[in-house]
Amino acid sequence: MWSRSQLSVRGRIDRWRGKSWVVLQCAVAASVAWWIAADLIGHETPFFAPIAAVVSLGTSYGQRLRRVVEVTLGVAIGVFVADILVAGIGSGGWQIGLIVLLSMSTALLLDAGQLFVTQAAVQSIVVAALMPDAGGAFLRWTDALIGGAVALVAAMIVPAAPLRRPREQAAAVARKIAALLRAASDVMIDGEVAPALELLADARATDRMIRELQSAAEEGMSVVSSSPFRVRHREGLRQMVELVDPLDRALRSTRVLVRQTSIAAYRHRPVPSSYALVAADLAAAAEAVADELAADRLASAARDTVLAVGAATGRVERSEILTAEAILAQLRAIVADLLMVTGMGQLEATDALPPPR
Template sequence: MAFSAPRVTREQVKSDVRRRLARLKSKRWHVLQAAAAAGAAWFIAASLLGHVQPVFAPIAAVVSLGTSYGQRLRRVTEVTIGVALGVFLGDIVVQVIGEGAWQMTLVVAMAMAVGIFISSGQVFRNQAAVQSIFVMGLLPTPGAAFTRWTDALIGGAVALVAASIVPAAPLRRPGEQAAVVARKIASLLRAAGQVMLDADAVHGLKVLADARATDPLIRELQDASDEGMSVLAVSPFRFRHRSHVHRMAELVEPLDRALRSTRVLVRRAAVSAYRGDIVPESYYQLAFGLADAVDVIESELAAGLGPDGLSEEARSVLLAVGEHSAEVERTDSLNAEVILVQIRSIIVDLLGVTGMGQFEATDALPPLPSRRTA
């Protein structure tokens, strides 16, 4: 039986190309920074210090910087010392006993053993072993002994300086990604309200599938927040952004809760449509009103938080929806009741985005009216 390869559509190809271009765009600073560090390390070692073919200087610089800001100072330190150690041991072995298979075995064992003794980091010992192999196998020039390991130190020093010079983009990215999450919450709230209004189970399932695909948004927000915090750790030039980045980091958890609560609301709206339950008009109007309130939060996040975080307007519009939720009618439909309670839960989560604590936000909502009895 013959199997045919899955057909790739033009739209999929375009989407893949856009994703790759976006990835390249997000890493363009890392590329330029690593390239500049490599050139600077070579210039210092070759032109200023007169080293012949100082290949380990740019190697140490590029490997140390990597392509992310997380744990950058530790990585620069580990890689620099690891590279210098491997090159140094390789130089010694070549100087004393020459090159060959058993010398290769010896130098790798020595490099890894010393690396394990000095540090538990795998990157450290791997770099020590790899660079010792490089010296033994590709650059067996004893005349260059004791200059190649200093080249590695030069590359690491250049990487350390370069690591402290970072653009402002990683500091803006948490706010931009938080706005994306808020925008998605508003979109799902409107879609859930429309499902309740139309009682359309098919549309409800489509919206539910969309809601269930939102986990990457929170992961990207967490990554952006971690990257922003890492920039603060490595760059003394961004100290003035510290309070802003810390405030953005504090929004990850309440936005995560709000998005999760919104997914539950979407699911309940889809179930209600499938079961044919009657959802009061005031309930889906609440969903629409809450979406409008989230629009205010989204616009402020996209514009950048002020010195005091979100404005009073963002909190007041949420509280207004919360007060309205206590004035709607109650029903005997379990699904409809869960929808109402879930809307209030989302309001509490979003009040957390404005800086209110969990208990404070819960107490800020008026109690629900008693359910009508038959």
């Protein structure tokens, strides 16, 4: 229990560290938006300026520019509509309902996104509940635009971390494939059921790694699309993003291999020792791929290592046991997937494998 609690605390701290730049950015943007609206322009209580800035930036880098535009316009429309209506009909239960109806309808008629529509409704409620003074509509509307403008500038200033995350996560996936292959090789040799079942549970828990890789790739592309200071990284990041699909395939193939290996151990089906050696060599090849990715290079330098393992799959003996044959087939599938990670096309990778003996 204590160990699990420690892991939970450590995970939360790591999460905070990963978002610390965004949190700091939101804090600075809120402060700057207030300062511009209050001190430079002279608005008395420009609370919509920091609200628009913080909501626009959010806590992720994904689609920031679109979010800034949607939130800014949504806040501006909600504030403007609510200010005008409250000045005419006052504030109360039915008035708030009418204001939300008109604000959301206006946003929808403008063909806005969900965030735009939601912000229009939320900010109109805030204005209606606060019962603004007559004539304050323009001030609050400009406050929202100020906050959005500050967020727009802040969105262009991003650290290098989101650009590193795709390759770091890609390397982590490749290393996980290597670890699963090494463990599968041990199970093929020992045939022990308990380690096989533990390995199977470990393999089944890897879905999150691909989701994290996809998220990192999307976030990285959003950064280079939104920040003019990171445009030079676009091509390299695009090449890294293209590895998401083959890495996903390789990890899925590895999970199938682990399942077949576990079945062989559970049913006491012998697996040729040469298959275990191929799995171990393939683990080393996957580790070489991971090293290249971690060094921010394409994995083409590891291609010969993967090809050597592929050649070995054509020389090993065949088995009359169906489970063992399935293991060999999956080893060959993983080789093809890793060749795609090194930059080969799908047909080229498949053709690079020699026919089984």
